[in-house]
Amino acid sequence: MVSSKDVAKYAGVSQTTVSRVLNTPELVKQPTVDKVMKAIQELNYIPNANARSLVQKRTNTIVLLSGPLHNPFFVDTTTAIVNYANTKGYRVNVQFVNDDKLTEAYATAIEQKVDGIILSCILIDDPIFERLESMHLPFITYNRKHKNNRHFVEIDNYKAGYLSAQHLIELGHRNIAWVSGPLTVSTFYNRYHGFLKALEDYNIKIPQQNIIHTDTSKNEVTTAFNDLMSFKSRPTAICAGSDSLALFLMDDAVSIGVKVPEKLSIIGIDNVDISKHAAIRLTTIGSISEENLGYLAIKKLIELIENKKNGCVKITESVKVFNRSTTREI
Amino acid sequence: MVSSKDVAKYAGVSQTTVSRVLNTPELVKQPTVDKVMKAIQELNYIPNANARSLVQKRTNTIVLLSGPLHNPFFVDTTTAIVNYANTKGYRVNVQFVNDDKLTEAYATAIEQKVDGIILSCILIDDPIFERLESMHLPFITYNRKHKNNRHFVEIDNYKAGYLSAQHLIELGHRNIAWVSGPLTVSTFYNRYHGFLKALEDYNIKIPQQNIIHTDTSKNEVTTAFNDLMSFKSRPTAICAGSDSLALFLMDDAVSIGVKVPEKLSIIGIDNVDISKHAAIRLTTIGSISEENLGYLAIKKLIELIENKKNGCVKITESVKVFNRSTTREI
């Protein structure tokens, strides 16, 4: 492997000068720059990023701990994060983590001496949060947040849950169901409580069996859907805790021939890109600005990294209904 | 930052011993191991991966140059690649590249001294191929391949194109269209020629205007679709060059109220996960083994990396029709 020393020898200068040519060429006379550049070309020299990171203590690398891509929300955010980071000169080390093997994921992040961490998969109560803070490494959670209420970018989940229920109520639905994910994550927790508040405000009572918290897997959602459809008084509408869940439910509905929205209204939350597609046209709740949460988060993270200030990011985007074709008056 | 030297001092041993405790503990007496581990715990020591990479000349990192995630094919492969690599202890640096800024992407791969490169985005004629080979760095292209016919994992694209046309022909279609991507990539090139061969074998002539090569963007596909639908003798079936294109076309069909498959049959190629979903049920061509191409590729890449042998991977998976619900007898 050809090193800057080899270049130096070949060009007849010191290694220091080679380094300067690459990093601060304005400090080097033009003829010398030319000599060195020629040597670099001819030897096909490429600087070793590891060695540079070792001495500079920055790696131009961030870690992304994302949820799985079969959830379209993470398709959108991963795309936004990776692309933005790359334009800013950062490499992105991507991992798709289940909540359980999260700790493992952090270890590699730290070993690598990455410049920052961006993650969605954090529990409200996650003990990892304090460890992250104590490391003085910039990090941001997107979508979810920790109970400590710091370092996050989210939508107004409470309001989203509220609007979701309100939308259906105002369409005349009374027998509404809630199908969502575990309450151990802030997103579902707040959406659920927003949902409940709307029911309360409109003085609507729904049977307990209409409320189902799944693990967000396709299997459990399908089971939940089939349960709901088996009730004597079937719900006429479902609030899904996320677009991903809503899409699962739409799929289940098609499977057993329940027409959406004719026989069943479904509303999601997140306004993922795919929800706009003509074949889907999912009614959903999303950020008013329509900015991708991943994009907002990575932008802030890179600011934190580059400004070296301990600024504490707390962003909650306002939400509104995106009224498309999967809900209808009863 | 606490280093192995600090641990050594704290534990009263040499830095060498600390290194040994972490890498070859069987060479160290148990009491010493305990002492050192205790020091590691108490000082909260985490080894620096950059320093290790510098001396070992391996980084446990690979670069993935993927196509964009709005193409569901890349959702499947990215998931498979990242997850498999992680279980094998490799970190994955992900980039979503447009064909044009490919060269840039390689540069960072090389700077980082990654252990290998896995990529889909290579043109048949790409000059980068020789440069990659000359670097003696393991790499594999998945999905696409270079004209040099080395280092690839693909499906039998020619056969796929053939089967795609044959399927429609045997359903009685005669006015068949071809909507696909640029012929500069092997995938579309071979699929297209397989398609043509089937028409020839069955002695079917289609008007030139039925053949459209797009840049695979939603916009161009929609334009193509609308063109096709505007012809006096509308095609009764479309062979899409990929599932991604097929899904775009289905979307366009819904938009203007053309029922699939009643009024129009559509068949894709790739058998992406999402094509199985109940709401879609796309008829498509895919690998008989149903193994994810990304998975096959990363498995081979890691073998190459770890065996250090220059084995040249050439895998072409056999294909078959997955007959679902978007094609029908005319």
Add this chain to the structure above:
DNA sequence: GACAAAAATGAATACGTAACCATTTTGCAA
């Protein structure tokens, strides 16, 4: 208890870069 072989440990070094400090060269005014 002596001795060789094996096991355990340590000292020194290399990896490739950037940064720090020292030295040489240049440019320009006196």
Add this chain to the structure above:
DNA sequence: TTGCAAAATGGTTACGTATTCATTTTTGTC
């Protein structure tokens, strides 16, 4: 020409680890 500041360049070191080679300690055998 001299002197002196500024510009240009070079020598040396640190970063944190694994590795190589040397040294010390332990083990087992006669």
